[in-house]
Amino acid sequence: MYILGLGYVGHDSSAAILKDGEVLASATEERFTRIKRDRSFPEKAINFCLDFTGISIKDVDVIAYYMEPDKFFRERVIHHLGRYYPKSVPLFEGNLARGLEIKNVEWEIRERLKFLKEIYFCDHHMAHLASSFFHSTFDDCVSISMDGLGEIASTVIATVDKDYSINVLNKINFPHSLGVLYTCVTHFLGFQATSDAGKVMGLASYGDPDVFIDKFRKIVTLKEDGTYEFDLEYFDYPFKRDTWISEKFIETFGPRRLPDEPLNKDYEDVAAALQLRIEEAYFHMAEYAKRVSQKENLCLSGGVALNSVANGKLVEKEWFNDVFIPPAAGDDGASIGAALYYNFYIAKNKKRFPLQSPYLGSEYSNTKVERVIKKFGVKYHKSDDVCKETARLVADNNIVGWFQGRMEIGPRALGNRSIIANPALKEVKEILNARVKFREPFRPFAPSILREHVKEWFTHDHLSPYMLLVFDIREEKRKIVPGVTHVDGSGRLQTITEDMNPRYYQLISEFQKISGIPMIVNTSFNVKGEPIIESPADAVRCFLGSGIDYLVMNEFVVEKVQ
Numbered sequence: 001m002y003i004l005g006l007g008y009v010g011h012d013s014s015a016a017i018l019k020d021g022e023v024l025a026s027a028t029e030e031r032f033t034r035i036k037r038d039r040s041f042p043e044k045a046i047n048f049c050l051d052f053t054g055i056s057i058k059d060v061d062v063i064a065y066y067m068e069p070d071k072f073f074r075e076r077v078i079h080h081l082g083r084y085y086p087k088s089v090p091l092f093e094g095n096l097a098r099g100l101e102i103k104n105v106e107w108e109i110r111e112r113l114k115f116l117k118e119i120y121f122c123d124h125h126m127a128h129l130a131s132s133f134f135h136s137t138f139d140d141c142v143s144i145s146m147d148g149l150g151e152i153a154s155t156v157i158a159t160v161d162k163d164y165s166i167n168v169l170n171k172i173n174f175p176h177s178l179g180v181l182y183t184c185v186t187h188f189l190g191f192q193a194t195s196d197a198g199k200v201m202g203l204a205s206y207g208d209p210d211v212f213i214d215k216f217r218k219i220v221t222l223k224e225d226g227t228y229e230f231d232l233e234y235f236d237y238p239f240k241r242d243t244w245i246s247e248k249f250i251e252t253f254g255p256r257r258l259p260d261e262p263l264n265k266d267y268e269d270v271a272a273a274l275q276l277r278i279e280e281a282y283f284h285m286a287e288y289a290k291r292v293s294q295k296e297n298l299c300l301s302g303g304v305a306l307n308s309v310a311n312g313k314l315v316e317k318e319w320f321n322d323v324f325i326p327p328a329a330g331d332d333g334a335s336i337g338a339a340l341y342y343n344f345y346i347a348k349n350k351k352r353f354p355l356q357s358p359y360l361g362s363e364y365s366n367t368k369v370e371r372v373i374k375k376f377g378v379k380y381h382k383s384d385d386v387c388k389e390t391a392r393l394v395a396d397n398n399i400v401g402w403f404q405g406r407m408e409i410g411p412r413a414l415g416n417r418s419i420i421a422n423p424a425l426k427e428v429k430e431i432l433n434a435r436v437k438f439r440e441p442f443r444p445f446a447p448s449i450l451r452e453h454v455k456e457w458f459t460h461d462h463l464s465p466y467m468l469l470v471f472d473i474r475e476e477k478r479k480i481v482p483g484v485t486h487v488d489g490s491g492r493l494q495t496i497t498e499d500m501n502p503r504y505y506q507l508i509s510e511f512q513k514i515s516g517i518p519m520i521v522n523t524s525f526n527v528k529g530e531p532i533i534e535s536p537a538d539a540v541r542c543f544l545g546s547g548i549d550y551l552v553m554n555e556f557v558v559e560k561v562q
Helices: 043-053 068-083 087-105 107-113 124-133 177-188 195-205 213-219 248-255 265-293 308-317 331-346 366-376 386-395 428-437 450-456 503-516 536-544
Strands: 004-009 012-019 022-028 062-065 119-120 139-146 152-158 166-173 220-224 228-230 298-301 323-324 381-383 399-402 418-422 446-450 469-472 490-496 519-524 550-553 556-559
Touching: 004 331, 004 519, 012 043, 012 331, 022 043, 022 331, 062 469, 068 087, 068 323, 087 107, 087 152, 107 119, 107 152, 107 331, 119 166, 119 331, 124 152, 124 166, 124 331, 152 177, 152 265, 152 323, 152 381, 166 265, 177 195, 177 248, 177 536, 195 308, 195 556, 213 220, 213 265, 220 265, 228 265, 265 298, 265 308, 308 490, 308 550, 323 446, 366 536, 366 556, 386 399, 386 418, 386 503, 386 556, 399 536, 446 450, 446 503, 450 490, 490 503, 503 519, 536 550
Parallel strands: 004 062, 062 119, 139 298, 298 323, 399 550, 446 490
Antiparallel strands: 004 012, 012 022, 139 152, 152 166, 220 228, 381 556, 399 418, 418 519, 446 519, 469 490, 550 556
16 A cells, blocks of 8 residues: 655645555655745655655545645634634634635545545544654554644643554643744744744753743643643734734833844843743643653654754653653654555554664766765765765864765754764864854754764663654763863754665764764755755755865765865
């Protein structure tokens, strides 16, 4: 059975293909169109999935979509807007248009793909839940799905038992939403509201949360039943589009920062207090989930689960034997989740395939890579030992674009579409932010570290293959790796094992032989405002348009002509 999972209209359009319950390929549309967070029909992602699998749309048995259009229209457009009428009138037009767009999804899928078989519409949070649980190795778990909102729910807490039955323990509906709260503060701080939450998480480490935490605790109340609710007087988003926050929010925290204005201490303190209150809500829900379910394992999913700082602190509490978060935890992974949900709950298949690798995207042969290099007319050579040669380049303080194997799923570069550098270089953060990434100077960079060396360098020894956990770097090690040590002494680590990514593991091992350091700086292969690269042509263009010193694609090393 082939199941094609789809997600679009909201944001992060994506496609995934399952064969008999196993995910063979997945990708977001933005990687192909080069439009960040592209929400359009994922035509190119679909074509990639079908081509990679070697089938046509006629071979697909069912399409699973990551939302229920009728529920979306009924609950968000009619119920929600009616509840807040007449204040919601300014929001009605945009929500009605979005609702009608989703209502027309079935027609669009059939028209564009000429697909005549079954289309299944999956509840949004059930898709998130499935994407996490069925890719974990757990027999059962308690699961928390957290994002901006699905049809109307923003958070769902549920158990998954050994027979795969789902029991919803509690849920929280929009407009009460941790994801939207983070969006509101992102807007207040002068960043792009719907795509720059990661910047706020990085900025939070510079601030003092105590300055504003009491105010955030008034805004977000934690309830005895494990849920939370907002004081909506601080927000405009339930009633109108794009303004997000109300005058009361401005009166409480001061004037909104404009995008080009400097970041003063107050803004850092607001970010810090927001992050702390998000963590408190995280822990509140997790503690409730553990107490009520008595489950030993926790699955997290949804866009809020990309908050690696909160994730790391939750893991450190050791309330659960293990915590699993999929690499594509946000809506970009909900196409996978919708397909998995159909496979297990509708088709009633029982065989599971825990996620072995996040590398489910496109791949290019040496022949195709070399053809692109020649087309650009750049200087290059084929390496006799690409890992050893690249390790030497990094050890000599060069910034290297690293393009290997299949593209990763999720928003984090995991060693196949990465920019890498020497973590011992004190100025590496400034160099990367100013000369390569063209982004804010406070943004940190992540370490990719050999799994067997984590406990020597970090205060907590935990598997973190998808760069979704932040732990403190041991104090005595921080001066050795200033390039990956954030201002608060932490690092968002990615643990590398030989079985998951042999070539990347070999590269870091070769770097360790030279430097004595079992890690390298890893950041996504892109510049500010662009998606992570997908193709060799994307890689060369980014290389030529930035301060990257060398580009390594497959076996080839590309240089800049001086």
